[in-house]
Amino acid sequence: MDFTPDDTQAEIASLAAQVLGKSDEPGQQWHALAEAGLLALPLPADLGGDGLGVEHVAPVLTEVGRVAAAVPAYAVLALGILPIEALGTPQQRAEFLPPAAAGEAVVTAALHEPSAPLTSIPGTSGVAADGAWTVTGVKTQVPYAAEAVRILVPVALPTGTGVALVDPRADGVQVRPAHNASGTPEYTVRLDGVRVTEADFLQDRTSGHALQTVHRFALAGALALGDGLLAGALALTAKHVAERTQFGRPLATFQAVAQQIADVYVASRTVHLAAVSAVWRLASGLDADTELDIAAYWLAEETPSALGICHHLHGGVGVDRSYPLHRYSSAVKDLGRAVGGAAHRLGRLGERVAG
Template sequence: MHFGLSEEQEMIVSTVRSFVENEIYPHEAEVERTGQVPHELGMEIKQKCLDLGFYACNFPEEVGGAGLSHMDFTLVERELGRGSMALTHFFGRPQNILMACEGEQREKYLLPAVRGEKMDALAMTEPDAGSDVRGMKCQAVRDGGDWVVNGSKHFISGAEHADFFIVFVATGIDETPRGPKKRITCFLVDRGHPGFDVREGYNSVSHKGYKNYILTFDDCRLLDAQVLGEVDGGFAVMNEWLYATRLTVAAFCVGRARRCFDLAVQYAAERKQFGQPIAKFQGISFQVADMITEIDAADWLTLSGAWRLDQNLPANREIASAKLYASEMLARVTDTTLQIFGGMGLMDDFPIERFWRDARVERIWDGTSEIQRHIISRDLFRPLGA
């Protein structure tokens, strides 16, 4: 692994950071205040991303994407992490699981998503099935040549803007020596499809404006043509395309932590107590030293995971380590930054309290810290038969 960035990678970092600073930062306070992203603003950001040539940059050139490597795309996500998630959502990165589309699905879903003509949303989580994916109760049963789906999903991000949904549903049960296991199938479902409803979900204190939605299926009939991948092959699709999304969470956390760190250092250098900048006090300077050490460590863990993917090396454990460490690092960095700002850190005159609140969810979604520790330990002990 080379530790320096290429000239092209430096350009990617510079371009995306400039975009975030100029197109995202100016609107963050208003989105935080209202909890909304005006439709016109979202479409404006989306168009500027298209004009920049970065829309769907996580897709290969053969389908119209920018063809970035895992490392390049991780750098993009790291810089986007500096900005409001509600706004950077429109810096389009469709779910790369859409590469599993075949036949007419490519023209109906994949290519329009890459071109920015349609937006997607991923739906797995249920009220009783978060980390336990096989515990999902939303199910599809055969009825003639159709599938009839009943149940619900919740915590679905990006649903308000989605033209179609990538939904994982239970489609049967296998009896195994370790007990029954549900078979999972992935479906592509259009907004407005009969029997399918999308409604606003819960009011979260993290990432205002980046809303979560509830999906409900009431005798919703789907065709085999709407199956993404193979029937009962949902886990295969998941394992091939989705597990690297944890890497994007890690990258986001690194980017957000660096923005927070920059604010902390600037404030500590300017804020005076007892006649000198508070940066002169070891109580502050040592905390700053710990912060940058942790940020750099999380950054290299994350880039290492991306590098392994590009080398076609096993990366499951490394990505889990990056997601675990980076998300917990962000919690410590935002908390320390707030402490350095003192009482002002809790005031909405500064974005610190927002970063502090936003950081909390990173240890939960895309696999909790406990799930990441399970993945890491399983990877270590399984070869030993334990």
């Protein structure tokens, strides 16, 4: 297959790189992405968007990763806007998508539970009560939960599995800060008898299709972001070893250094090809689950060790907080947890192949 970006994808990537390069301040970068219309790409025309799909959102996330921008692009685009656009009711889409696309509101998803990353059988459950549902459970690793206007919460119901839009300020919701590597907002969310109405659920709440769709967008977004993070770290390291001299020679001219930077290049190209292939299949309406699992495994397995090589080749400067490399390695660690880790992804892939 030829995965060369089409003209629209190339223009989106170029515009995203341009607006992100104007400032290193996350708030300004986020405002610039919104002002450029890059957060509105998946919205339909009647909501002020371009009606584009995940294959056009992916380049935005890749460019965010390439500069390791500390903005909520993954949460808002992959965990919020794409699922709501695909599965939301007309009322939900009209209420939440325009503010999110304008950079004025955050929508995120709670897809992990204790010892159960990206669980397909949620321990969080709903019980019918007074014409609605009371939802109880614990969600972990929820990005930007306290800042969000709604959290997409998978819920096990007697009739199947649904995904509810939960207000983090509703009665019965506790949002507690959690630690991560990058220092970006992340929380544990506890729900204790939270009232959720039928109107709060995304469409198709009985077959499990809604949760599968949210998971696919979450993985696709993580892959695109991780592709950019590894490519950005590689570029930063290649520049460093080309400019830094030792014994009167650039570091890049030493055979051992050249071999190590080549290993990072191979890892970057592997992750890139796997990510682009999986996103292409998802955007084309094909069965992409196996490709998403494969790509997520490579992301979780290869990127941490590749970033370790980047740090090694930088020497002491690589761990200096005034130098940007730590932003890449920290974000990669968090992203590895977001896809469940290499062992989890390999296990899921094995189950899928075994039927």
